[in-house]
Amino acid sequence: MIKRPWKASVMVFLFPITLFPALVPAQVTKSKAAPNVIFILTDDLGYGDIGVFFQNQRQQKANKALPFQLTPHLDQMAASGAKFTHQYSNAPVCAPSRASFMTGMNQGNASVRDNQFDKQLENNHTIATMLKAGGYATAAIGKWGLQGETKDEPNWPAHPSKRGFDQFFGYMRHADGHEHYPYEGLYRGKKQVWDNYNDVAATLSKCYTTDLWTAYAKKWIVTHEQGKEAKQPFFMFLAYDAPHAVLELPTQAYPKGGGLKGGLQWTDSKGSMINTASGEIDTYVHPDYANATYDNDQNAATPEIAWPDTYKRYATANRRIDDAIGDLTQLLKDLNIAENTLVIFTSDNGPSIESYLPKGFAPNSPEFFGSFGPFDGIKRDVWEGGLRMPTLASWPGHIAPGKTISSPSMLSDWMATFADAAKIAVPARTDGISLLPVLTGKGKPEAGQVYVEYSEGGKTPDFKSFEESRRGRKRGQMQMIRFGDLVGVRYQIKSAADDFEIYNVVTDPKETKNLAADPGYQKIQEKMKAKVLQGRRIDGEAPRPYDGVAIPASPISKGLKPGLSWRFFKGDFPWVVSEKGKLAEKKGVTERLKPVSVNIKEGMVLYEAYFSAPKEGNYTFSLQTKGKAYVRLHEAELLDADFGYASGKETFTTVRLKAGYHPVKIYALQKSGNLGELMLKYREEGTDWSLLSNKNLFYVK
Incomplete structure (x- = not known):
């Protein structure tokens, strides 16, 4: 999804103006009570x-x-x-x-x-x-x-x-x-x-x-x-x-x-x-x-x-x-x-x-x-x-x-x-969820993501104990995604249109009964195909046959209003933090990215909206801030201006989107009551830059 090879990243890691060390953010002292x-x-x-x-x-x-x-x-x-x-x-x-x-x-x-x-x-x-x-x-x-x-x-x-x-x-x-x-x-x-x-x-x-x-x-x-x-x-x-x-x-x-x-x-x-x-x-x-x-x-x-x-x-x-x-x-x-x-x-x-x-x-x-x-x-x-x-x-x-x-x-x-x-506070960059509630029985468990992609030139072994259909089966490009009890698996992927094999791994852990042929699972099939495109970014060193495919839009189309919703999380955070497991101090709606008025100087603002892509094509996004920020598109990393980010450095990422509404999360630290001059903009291929605002962002009322 995101064209950013590991050997030539557009990110430049220097000292941010908040003067946290470049390699390790400012310490938050803990007592031995922490395990x-x-x-x-x-x-x-x-x-x-x-x-x-x-x-x-x-x-x-x-x-x-x-x-x-x-x-x-x-x-x-x-x-x-x-x-x-x-x-x-x-x-x-x-x-x-x-x-x-x-x-x-x-x-x-x-x-x-x-x-x-x-x-x-x-x-x-x-x-x-x-x-x-x-x-x-x-x-x-x-x-x-x-x-x-x-x-x-x-x-x-x-x-x-x-x-x-x-x-x-x-x-x-x-x-x-x-x-x-x-x-x-x-x-x-x-x-x-x-x-x-x-x-x-x-x-x-x-x-x-x-x-x-x-x-x-x-x-x-x-x-x-x-x-x-x-x-x-x-x-x-x-x-x-x-x-x-x-x-x-x-x-x-x-x-x-x-x-x-x-x-x-x-x-x-x-x-x-x-x-x-x-x-x-x-x-x-x-x-x-x-x-x-x-x-x-x-x-x-x-x-x-x-x-x-x-x-x-x-x-x-x-x-x-x-x-x-x-x-x-x-x-x-x-x-x-x-x-x-x-x-x-x-x-x-x-x-x-x-x-x-x-x-x-x-x-x-x-x-x-x-x-x-x-x-x-x-x-x-x-x-x-x-x-x-x-x-x-x-x-x-x-x-x-x-x-x-x-x-x-x-x-x-x-x-x-x-x-x-x-x-x-866990960094916003992490995809994982806390398992502490399920371990201790305290707190509300969250639903996590189970997704794997991998490429390998070999074959599944020809073991007699394996299902006959997969003995000696060529691997190639592979994916696995799980929704509830259902797992979708693809081997030798040729295109994003390839069907997943679908198994209920709770009742059928050996994956013997492929449910994909059942018409009742067609919606799950389409959801899996969309989700694996929405939850990843392109890695130039690990190419996939579906890298050039436009990311599907969200099915949402009703109840949208121009602007962004926001939630404010109180805390003197050393990095951009995840909202998972946190209660917002306040929330509201705004027309554009700006400091929120909460009478609290230190914290993080999470803006959420749907970006409207008028047509299918390549969209380049740009982020620039004198503070710290992080942006997700669907469930994929879009722009990272957090760890080691050089203050004021403009970062770019290009993605291919289908026409429609695409959920965006914009995390930004608010220090001393300001956002550090946060600027987020985009352009379609062949057009001029536009700021992200209520002209192209919509929230669910």
Whole structure:
């Protein structure tokens, strides 16, 4: 929709005249009453790999042909907190999924899409910049992969420290996460591990990365809680690179105990940096799986055979993560901070067929454990198995034990959720909604957006357990959108006119019955086709076959009056904030963009109107302000003059619109009773500029 390639953005990020720092907005000091937040992200862990989501069901069937994994600590986390049964990743592959989580942007508006591994995360609001500005200490541990490619390492343009993190310890590049012994580089070569800007891999012999990241996370939390910053809440992004890729094994059993004195420990001794950096690398198989057998031919009369080594490895890697969660949970209890810490556990996309193991090992197949759960699809598919995530939340005293949350949500909703929990205003740029009401049972839940677009040259695997119509099916350009219980899916998209397959994923999670042929779903079909055009902007680095299609107008045509409606939200906001979950101080109607008279100097004005496009064509919009502002068209980002915006800089965007009325939201900070000379104008192709006013904007009375 919006022609703004990531390498040549029209936005210029300098110092705004309000003198907030360019990289991190002015701090809003918070007390320790704000909760700590730990977000744990695994790599390629499937919905079906966790006990409470699917593996326990396989165990209960007592069918020897169905091998199963055990995840006792994650099951306990679910029992003491909440599990999300309908949470989606924003993309079926890691880089765009992680970028959407970090920025709160869905893939219709995100700047990292498709297979743009190592592309730099844009210089804008992130979860870390937001929480840091709210008084949080911030740490990123494990896999990053959003640093931007540069020969001038370690000065990557999007190093985590340039995106809001006080501390980074982990793998910088995406591909480094394909090896779980960085010093030895057993199967994929030696890797670099960065402690902020220093490569410390030479000190990390025999350090299995799941153990390494866990031990460092524990050390960082203990140091923070026992140091002078103990009153400061913290945010930790703990990103495991397992179980993805090489399926290497730990050196030994998980250390007994857990928490402050037991479990994994950081020894800070070169050559044995953690307490499992001894013994023989890539050797330890969990005893629950070492001698496991199964009925491979589904014939009780023949002997069972041993699990292939590949699956002993896969199950051990997942069990190691499970042990780490138990260890971290115990640490929070030992430090008496469990009740003030919100912990989220999830994955970045569906399970993978990748294993990168030496010859002689069976290739990895998610069919062995049913890692995709009760769905079809794996990593790189937009079927439910590629996108549905095994998400758990723990916050003792705030989340009722054993809660199941079945409302649809996405990883991009966590930014708004953490802001809500910390009582920090979330930036207007975010697409997500706060999940705090559904987590705590307090407040009114909002309806979120579930939308995915992705392009991939491969095929859905030819698994016998998948529906015949999608076995070996070419992917190409894909989309997924959800309305209530209904999901629309398109593969090999050729044009915006292509029909969606439509499934009720509540009653039919495996997506076996395509409802699109039913005449009763024709209106839903048309709504889906319109919505996927209205909710996205064009990315020149991720072209789509529907990029040049005019955006459909809103069906509204009656009850419109010239002008704009406005709502005023009181607050000394450090950035342009979202109205979601907020109560307006006052509201009214105006003929044009101007300061509203509310006898309150500090706040944000949200103007809402329908822009009237007299005919189909290209429309260029321009925004210029000496303050801060943000504009949406339908649900897509149109113009951004917020984070790092240079005061007075004019920004432009061109979109193609169908004739009719198009909803516009204009967010503007009002400081000292003024809007900072906000100017928003447009022109049709071949015409002169016109200001947006009651001549071309209309509101619903």
